[in-house]
Amino acid sequence: MSSLRAKIQDVFNEPACEQNRGKDAKARKEGCxxxxxxxxxxxxxxxxxxxxxxxxxxxxxxxxxxxxxxxxxxxxxxxxxxxxxxxxxxxxxxxxxxxxxxxxxxxxxxxxxxxxxxxxxxxxxxxxxxxxxxxxxxxxxxxxxxxxxxxxxxxxxxxxxxxxxxxxxxxxxxxxxxxxxxVIGTVEPDDAGPYDINILGEFNLSGEFWLVKPLLDRLGIRVRACIPGDARYFDIACAHRARAAMMVCSTALINLARKMEQRWDIPFFEGSFYGITDTSEALRQLSQLLVKKGADPEILGRTEALIAEEEAIAWKKLAAYRPRLEGKRVLLNTGGVKSWSVVHALMEIGIEIVGTSVKKSTVEDKERIKHILKDDNHMFEQMAPRELYTMLSEHKADIMLSGGRTQFIALKAKTPWLDINQERQHPYAGYDGMVELVRQIDLAIHNPIWCQVREPAPWDCQPAVREQLPRTKSETATLHVVQEFAGTTADDFGEC
Missing domain, CATH: 3.40.50.1980 (Nitrogenase molybdenum iron protein domain)
Incomplete structure (x- = not known):
């Protein structure tokens, strides 16, 4: 238990965390x-x-x-x-x-x-x-x-x-x-090369990393270990021989990235594969880190050629959605890397962000959001379910992107909802993933069910007075029985 206590204290005192570095020694010991x-x-x-x-x-x-x-x-x-x-x-x-x-x-x-x-x-x-x-x-x-x-x-x-x-x-x-x-460093690979990288904090949700890996393969970049998405034990054991690393979710594994840089001189940066611009920038930074570690500089030119080709294809596909989605308002109730990268991705096609949660975001994530949105008025640390419902029921957003925990708030407010957290069924990473994300938003917003559920319920409408129809013999006999029982006349019952 004493070793566990020491390990926890070491994790709390994280030098790579900007927020932690700003604290005094006493506050740093208390942890985050x-x-x-x-x-x-x-x-x-x-x-x-x-x-x-x-x-x-x-x-x-x-x-x-x-x-x-x-x-x-x-x-x-x-x-x-x-x-x-x-x-x-x-x-x-x-x-x-x-x-x-x-x-x-x-x-x-x-x-x-x-x-x-x-x-x-x-x-x-x-x-x-x-x-x-x-x-x-x-x-x-x-x-x-x-x-x-x-x-x-x-x-x-x-x-x-x-x-x-x-x-x-x-x-x-x-x-x-x-x-x-x-685990890491316990196996020595016999095929280490100058284009080996690690991807940290990528979980391959819905197989979305499989949309990114082909791009790296085309550049000749080998993913030595993706931790933890679709990983194998021996790949992780050999991860210390990578030349560079990309951190996808810093809130989860920043300590792993920092210590691998200290022990094995593997430089890393934090990036995102959500959105066209961020995907392109991630590919550039990976290539640049590899060149700094000894790779052939010609990879930089190949990277730019690949980016130009893939961006042209993606923007052509997104052109059909822009007239349908431009000006639509989105509320993001998520955290971590998605709190800023998805914001940037959606703004690229003209969607307005009315709010984004930053509960699980780092200080760096929040600064990125401020830079993208130009202010912090659309950032909220935590929004109670009642406040979310009020915001959606007053039609301040056209759709909410969140996890499964809050989907019923949106449905109760008769507002479209799309799952963007770990339970989602569609991959949203890379160029093709961005197109899929926009397609799913378009399908959700323009689903005809929303016009129907927003109409008044039949029992809330004043029923029209129907024309008097002649009664059959059986109906007349039934009314006479009721008459005798209740002491009323047939006329008291009005129309059928």
Missing amino acids: SKPLTPGATAGGCAFDGAKIVLQPITDVAHLIHAPLACEGNSWDNRGAASSGPTLWRTSFTTDLTELDVVMGQGERKLFKAIREIKEAYGPPAIFVYPTCVTALIGDDIEAVCKRAAEKFGLPVVPVNAPGFVGSKNLGNKLAGEALLDH
């Missing part, structure tokens, strides 16, 4: 993550954050050392996609019971579970995640993992991020520390 309220999820715990970062490593077995309820539906946990192995989506848990806790059987049960996974699946590595229960009872996860690795001849990686230590974002960073301590 807000403590969790007991009994509240606060957007996810540290265990959840660590699992999110590491689970997309597709050929690894992820073992949760905890009671059964700590493991969720791993098959549909996030929208990350794999081009091959599906082992990462299989749930493995030690399923501790009250008796195991009382009798101190946790460590023995963990060792047995590791052996069973090794024999049944033969993965290249096993990641072990303790949670609140196993951390509080004092199970020595690192000792068990070390012994199991020696016994079974495969890497067994302890991911020491129990939920009670902090927020989901802290868990993201602790997952990066686990990779640094136990």
Whole structure:
């Protein structure tokens, strides 16, 4: 537990964070993550954050050392996609019971579970995640993992991020520390080259990185490791031999990028593959970093030629949507890199941004938004559901882009909504992804259902008086029966 405490303190004191550098020594020790309220999820715990970062490593077995309820539906946990192995989506848990806790059987049960996974699946590595229960009872996860690795001849990686230590974002960073301590640098590749790069903080949601990788392939740039999207264990183990790196989501793995630069001299920059301009700029910066690390300068010319070709194609496709979407108002309720990169992408085709959430954004992200929007009046740290509903019901936005948690607020306000977070079904990265994003926005806004749901309900309209129709014999007989029962006349009932 003392090593975990030291690791957390090290993650809190992040030199690469501009906000952290501006604090005094005392404030820096207090850290950046807000403590969790007991009994509240606060957007996810540290265990959840660590699992999110590491689970997309597709050929690894992820073992949760905890009671059964700590493991969720791993098959549909996030929208990350794999081009091959599906082992990462299989749930493995030690399923501790009250008796195991009382009798101190946790460590023995963990060792047995590791052996069973090794024999049944033969993965290249096993990641072990303790949670609140196993951390509080004092199970020595690192000792068990070390012994199991020696016994079974495969890497067994302890991911020491129990939920009670902090927020989901802290868990993201602790997952990066686990990779640094136990994975990266453990294998030497025999094919390292001057055009190898790492992509950090890219989750390959809905397979969107597959829209970007062909661009890099055309430039002769090889992705040594994409961490964690569609990753393989040995690719990550060899990641220390890359020549440059791009950070996609700095809030998740900034510590990983900084320490890889310190240890192995891998320079990095923060960029985005959302939007035409940002995608082009990311390709330029990657090429420039590679040239600085010794690559042939001719790659710069090839990069500009590729950018010119792809931008021309993308703008031609987007031309059909501009008249339909220009001037439309969008409310973004997301965070991180999407809080500024998607803003820039949408403004490129004439869409107006009426607001964007910055709850999970870094100081650098917020500065980018100010620069793009020219002010900070459209930035909000957090908007309560009632405020979101009021804004949408008053038609201050034509569509809301957010995650699944707030979709029903938009639907209740009879406003189009599009999922832009991890559960989305369509890839939005790269040039083709930008076209797809605009197409989905156009489909959502111009869906004819919105004209129908905004009309008054039939029961809210004054019914028209129907013309008196002659009654049949059966209707007349029925009215006479009612007459006798209620002491009324047929005329009291009016028209049918």
